[in-house]
Amino acid sequence: MSVDSDPIVRVAARGEGVTASGRHVPMAAPGDVVGSDGSVSAGAHHQQPPCRHYPLCGGCQLQHLDDTAYARFLVDRIEGGLKAQGLATEIRAPILSPPRTRRRATLHAERRGRQVHLGFTQGSSHHLVDLDECWVLTPALFAVLAPLRGLLAAQLTESRRIDVHLAEVDQGIDVVLQGQLRDGLAAAEAITAFSRRHKLARLSIDDGFGPEARWEPDPVTITLGGVAVPMPAGGFLQATREGEATLVDTVRAIIGEPRTVADLFAGLGTFALAMTPATKVYAAEGAREALLALKAGAGRVQRQLFADHRDLFRRPLTAEELNRFDAIMLDPPRAGAHEQTLNLAMCKVPHVAYVSCNPSSFARDAKKLCEGGYSLDWVQPVGQFRWSTHVELVGCFTR
Known part of the structure; x- marks a missing residue:
């Protein structure tokens, strides 16, 4: 050298x-x-990046790394976050989702002359990259892009950009078009004909007042833990089925089979519904629509689940409330769970599984738990946003 x-x-x-x-x-x-x-x-x-749009497309930032280097990147991010808080622990080998497995995505569409471009924006830019191929979306999601361009060529007004939310659900593809589109009978009939022709599970339009279903032949559901849960339009799902399975398996390995468990920031019930039917589950969630969907799904199969509409930032569970459970699992948004963590650090629950999509906020909360007497035994990185700088993990805390 x-x-x-x-x-x-x-x-x-x-x-x-x-x-x-x-x-x-x-x-x-x-x-x-x-x-x-x-x-x-x-x-x-x-490695040679597999996609022709890389690095222009902002959907991926790390396609030039092989799997060894990408896994090392995930570990380094977590180690760096913990080190900044004076923490260190075992970080297990990352589990990576394969290419072309992402089952939900938000793309953007805009008119350029007679054509409509549909894809991700360029990194650190508003420039839209029209996707001719994609190595992260599932084949089923990618297959709907070309037909959507045709629909939007007739529906998208001049100089408008809209968001296109796509997700794979039990009935097929769920589409939410967020933004201003053409109105009127002809436009409505075109949307219905398009949805029927391409066998969509649902097509909704959100023009600023929330998604309104324009096509939904059957109630849309997503199966979580073997339970069909009503799926709100634009609702949150783990990015890949493989990533979801890894997160669920890791959480269950941490908490075992408790008699009672609290699922905080429960969402649609990814973790709550993965518990055994004998387990009594308390599920807290601030988003009303998600909580009602979880409650409906659990009720159909008569799960022992109490769904509580509760803002855990403004009204976190107290240490006394937490002490009623044998284990705690939580999956907060990127900002973390600072308010809830302060009370969690004072409780006596022996097992805590903390799922995070932000190593920095996780490390901040982990420090509070460790100061309260918990031990951070290990962290499992999960790479379900392949080739992106997004890092997910599960932390194992015991007392």
Whole structure:
């Protein structure tokens, strides 16, 4: 190696390669070598990106990393977050979802002359990349893009950009078009004909007042833990089925088979419905529509589940309330669960499974739990947003 060369030793949070001397180099992988002239020589972990749109498309930031380097990136992000809070623990080998398995996505559509472009925006830009291929979406989701362009060519007004929310549900593809579209009888008939022809599960339009179903031949559901749960239009799902299974299996490994368990930030019941029928589940969720769907799904199969509409940021469970349970599982949004964690740190529940999509807020909350007497035994990284800088994990806490 030349004395003027500088090796890439890690990948930063936004996806740039970082040299031993601290230089940040876009599109570089660990093992690459940066010359004095700024040229990059590919190393063993630098792969040829499979997608023609990379790196222009903002849907992926790390397609130039092989699986070893991508897994290392996930571990480094978690280690860095914990280190910033003075914490360290075992970080297990990341479990990665395969390519073309993402079952939900939000794309954007806009008119350019007579054509409609549909895809992700370019990284750090509003420029829209029209997708000719995609290596993260499931084949079923990608297959609906071309027909949607045709529909939107007739429905999308000039100089308008809308959001297109797609999800795979039990009945097929669920579509939510968010933004201003053409109105009138002809437009409504075209949407109905399109939805029927392409056998959509549902098509909804949200023009600023919430999604309104324009086509839904059968009630739309998503199966969680073997239970068909009513699926709100645009509702939250784990990004891949493989990622969901990993998260559920990891949570169950942490809490075992408790007699009573609290599921905080329960959503549609990904974890609550994965419990054995003998387990009594308390599920708290601030989003009313999601909670009502969970309650309806659990009621159909007569699960022992109490659904509580509760804002855990403004009204977290007290330590006394938490002490009624044998185990706690929580899956807060990216901001974490600061208010709830303060009370959780004072309770005596022996097992806590913390699911997070943000290593920084997780580490902040983990510090509070450890200061309260919990031990962070290990962390399981989950890479269900393949080739993105998004990191998910499950932390195992015991007392």
